[in-house]
Amino acid sequence: MTLRPRDAILSPVTPRSRRGSGLIGMLLIALFLAVAVTFAIGQYAKSVERGRMEEALSCFGSLAAGQDRYHLANNRYTGNVSDLTTECRASANFDVARMVCADQAKYTLAMTRKEPFGGVGAYTLYFYGPERAAWCDASQECNDLLPDRPLLASHAPGCR
Numbered sequence: 001m002t003l004r005p006r007d008a009i010l011s012p013v014t015p016r017s018r019r020g021s022g023l024i025g026m027l028l029i030a031l032f033l034a035v036a037v038t039f040a041i042g043q044y045a046k047s048v049e050r051g052r053m054e055e056a057l058s059c060f061g062s063l064a065a066g067q068d069r070y071h072l073a074n075n076r077y078t079g080n081v082s083d084l085t086t087e088c089r090a091s092a093n094f095d096v097a098r099m100v101c102a103d104q105a106k107y108t109l110a111m112t113r114k115e116p117f118g119g120v121g122a123y124t125l126y127f128y129g130p131e132r133a134a135w136c137d138a139s140q141e142c143n144d145l146l147p148d149r150p151l152l153a154s155h156a157p158g159c160r
Helices: 006-010 021-074 140-145
Strands: 098-102 107-112 124-129 133-136
Touching: 021 107, 021 124, 021 140, 133 140
Parallel strands: none
Antiparallel strands: 098 107, 107 124, 124 133
């Protein structure tokens, strides 16, 4: 029986094939985390933009209620937002709502996003009444953020 020196017993023997595998493993973990963070940031940006779009849709809802009351009293829709009994305050995210057009049977409201977030790009949000349909004039990403199935800008009804 041959006795080994004490150092040979206590120090681990590392085969050549395992050298550097710790570094490769750490790089793979870092790569996985980078992809996961990129995906999470994109989803967060869409969620933030969807919340800001809801702010504009809420404003459109209150203006639509005012248009309904105006229509009951005058048998037509108004082309001036200041004629309505409800108001929509200016926000940090959108310009003040404006009336694009109005006649006896329909109206169109618009709000423009001041500083878009999350890669959506600049857009104007339109609201068509009395059907209460909304659509964006910009990219499909903008229309994807709308809660209901939006009208496409090419098919959007308006005052003609």
